[in-house]
Amino acid sequence: MDKDDESDRQSGGIQSLDAALKLLSAMGGYLRPMSLSELARDCGMPPSKVHRYLTSFLNAGLVVQAGKSGKYDLGEGAIALGLAALARHDFVNRASDALPELCLESGLTVLLSVWGTHGATVVRWERAATPTVTSMGLGTILPLLNSATGRAFLTWAPPAPLQAIREAELRAARKASSTVNSQLRTEQDIERMTETFRMRGFSSVEGRFIPGLVAIAAPILDWQGRAQCVITLIGTDPAVTEPGSDAVRKLIGFCEKLSFSPIITG
Amino acid sequence: MDKDDESDRQSGGIQSLDAALKLLSAMGGYLRPMSLSELARDCGMPPSKVHRYLTSFLNAGLVVQAGKSGKYDLGEGAIALGLAALARHDFVNRASDALPELCLESGLTVLLSVWGTHGATVVRWERAATPTVTSMGLGTILPLLNSATGRAFLTWAPPAPLQAIREAELRAARKASSTVNSQLRTEQDIERMTETFRMRGFSSVEGRFIPGLVAIAAPILDWQGRAQCVITLIGTDPAVTEPGSDAVRKLIGFCEKLSFSPIITG
DNA sequence: CAACTAGTTTCATATTGTGGAAAAATGAGA
DNA sequence: TCTCATTTTTCCACAATATGAAACTAGTTG
16 A cells, blocks of 8 residues: 555554544644634644544543634643643652551651752651651751762762752761761762662661661652652661661562652663 | 444544543543553453554653553643643633742742642742742642642632542541641631631641741632632741731732632622 | 463454545625 | 625545454563
8 A cells, every 4th residue: 555654654553543643732732722624724634534533522521612613722621631641740749648558568657858959858757656766857858978868869869959969968078087977988989889779779878867777768760760759768677778678678669659760770 | 233322422523532532531530650451441441452542642642651660651742732721721821921920029939720630730830039948840739728729729719629639638637647737627627717718818828738838829710709720929938928918918919910800809 | 380460463354434525504795 | 685605514435444352472470
């Protein structure tokens, strides 16, 4: 039949659907109601075809016929669809809805953090049944280098916004060798650490930020693999930080489920 | 052939398109990526059919395949379509044009939200010069009871579409008394609150949804007095929520100008 | 390793969408 | 009010196209 299929011929789809969607997106392109013949002309389809498609869109509520002029325009259904799609990108909300569940399953205190202007910021948290003494609350800002949460951002977030704080903390770490100091002194140290985290799929810290407590953290990634937010589990048992531990598996499972790209790229 | 066509047989449309759109709107109903078989089950279609439809949606960009899990979700195309459809709404359109101005004048971060399938959805926002820590972006869904934005819908939007979420949040609020709890437990509490808001002409919240931040919100009303969208100002100074404050006056003035019926019916 | 389960591809078939043309509907001018 | 011109909608015979079952892969679990 067609010697050489014209343009896009992606395999597998449905021709009439493809055409219909082309029409639909064409309608998205204008910002006023369009008459049938205008649409037909612009899409290079016979009017009868366009009319049949429009009827289906009409039934589905994606398109409405404006006024009695009979012109066609995008309708409520299209708005609803778009808002639903927008909501998918709302990682924080989807994650916080599921937070209590993770808390119950793991039996640990759970934090949900995002990257704010001043660093990793706790925006949601769920306290475990066995209350662990923490001074943590909503709005707490966690250190970048010495908290599991911060380290997760360090590993999976785009570096640019972190730069300032990263440098500041590194400088502070070098000077104050008196403190319970991290082994993190140089850029190389950091590189090595994040590489490990990236492989394992989670970051961790042991009693550094809060003595006596351990924490593990994993990112929720958008479709470009950037951390949108970070989930942290806090406990007392050092075994928690072991790769393959129950808590680790639950944490990564949780984050993987909410992420749009795989956390462990093996 | 068919003596009397079973159920919906709206005239004129295209069967495969109707089925495809049914699938599409089903996808809008969930707020997480769905697997092929889940979709097939829920729509009562054979998997192969669903797969073919999805391929077309994929080619059109309406749907993306999330991560390596292979699950399907609404994509950029759906967002574009929805925003295009939103632009038809005069209210949204006129409001978003004026948004930067309000942001400048008030010096606060400004949100423009509409009511979507899953709740109050941010569709436009303007960041203040003094950056405030927020986890907010396009598509963020705000809680109904514990955000200024949500409360504005609660006060000025028709109650029917809100009902489901209202009940869900109320139930959650009663259970989780452990959390930083709202004083909102009963229908009466809500009634009292909305009455106050209605008198003042704006809703407010202090550090509930986002600790350390305060917010005020007012509706843009159509000619029937229903909220078409909601404008929210976010700041850090608690004085902002005071009736008669500079921010409040600017907010209400802004909304009043764009509304088709008076906000304060005194 | 075998027995599942989930996702994708293939294929023969007739169901379904197609485009042209006819029929309504709409609108403008006289 | 009547006619002409344009746009929208309906009709129809034909074959192109979507269909569902089953085959084929890939990944998982006991």
